[in-house]
Amino acid sequence: MSSVEDYVATDVSAAQRVGGIGLIGDIGATNARFSLVQPGGGASPPRVYALNDYPSLPDAIEAYLREERPAQKPVQAVLAVASPVTENQVTLTNHPWTFSVKALREQLGLRRLQVVNDFAANAVAVPHLGAQDVLQVGGGVAIKNAPIGVIGPGTGLGVSAFVPSADGGAMIAGEGGHVTMAPTTAQESALLDLMRSRFDHVSAERILSGPGLVNLYNALCELAGTPAASYSADQITNPGIWNADPHTHEATAMFCAMLGTVAGNLALTLGARGGIYISGGIVPRMSAFFAQSEFRARFEAKGRLSDYVATIPTYLITRQLPVLLGAAALLRHEC
Secondary structure: OEOOOEEEEEOOOOOOOOOOOEEEEEEOOOEEEEEEEOOOOOEOOOEEEEHHHOOOHHHHHHHHHHHHOOOOOOOEEEEEEOOOOOOOEEEOOOOOOEEEHHHHHHHHOOOEEEEEEHHHHHHHHHHHOOHHHEEEOOOOOOOOOOOEEEEEEOOOEEEEEEEOOOOOOEEEEOOHHHOEOOOOOHHHHHHHHHHHOOOOOOEHHHOOOHHHHHHHHHHHHHHHOOOOOOOOHHHHOOHHHHOOOHHHHHHHHHHHHHHHHHHHHHHHHHOOOOOEEEOOOOHHHHHHHHHOOOHHHHHHOOHHHHHHHHOOOEEEEOOOOHHHHHHHHHHOOOO
């Protein structure tokens, strides 16, 4: 089953399985990735399309189908989007694309179209990951059938959960990236005080994302009274720049530590004894540094509940495009 935060447009009973070729998609803030799933379960290699190259989602999908040239057009689809999905009309959070689920289904000639939050699809993917798809950071042992949390910094900060059950499990889509960011150290208090003068609300996403890394670096430079360079998030996390500008290293280290704080909060909120999984586009690129950072120490630093959190494992998802894995599972009705 799924949470209420998805939308299904179909012309058959919701309980009826739809056969035939299926389309799966991962639509982020910058790129869309599409793949076709055959009735037997095999999936085609994904193709990537820049959102800014197309006026709308239907245009990007039509371009994909022209390029892929399947023997038969897909009859069902599951699309994971970087946006809340609560009703028929969907608008991406960090891109101007907007669409109607019902209209898209009709335009593409689909019998079934399910649209879900991208991090909810990440959560659905977790039970399908193998040992080679993850890197454990720190201790802890997962409890079978316990809730699982997923958090991932990218263009934004995605947060979701999966609760296993006898009939497959439930994905939980939320907007946990927009919770208020809380400080743990005096330096973080000073940094967040400065950022509150810039933003009406300093959410976790204001720190724990690509733009958040830039915010973090700029604030550290301002607190130190030194000029900030015009670095991108990729440059800030690049070890080749750390010696030339120590504030980039400091920002990267603080990013990992503060992600540990928020991930620990998520573990406590969910009772996520099945583990917390780190996804998104930023952390996998610096996996070695991340594994040695203050992330795990801060994850466990929960006062009277530190022993409880210490038993919860944390994993970095190293598999490419786990969102599509989750979308394929939803297409096959495995959740």
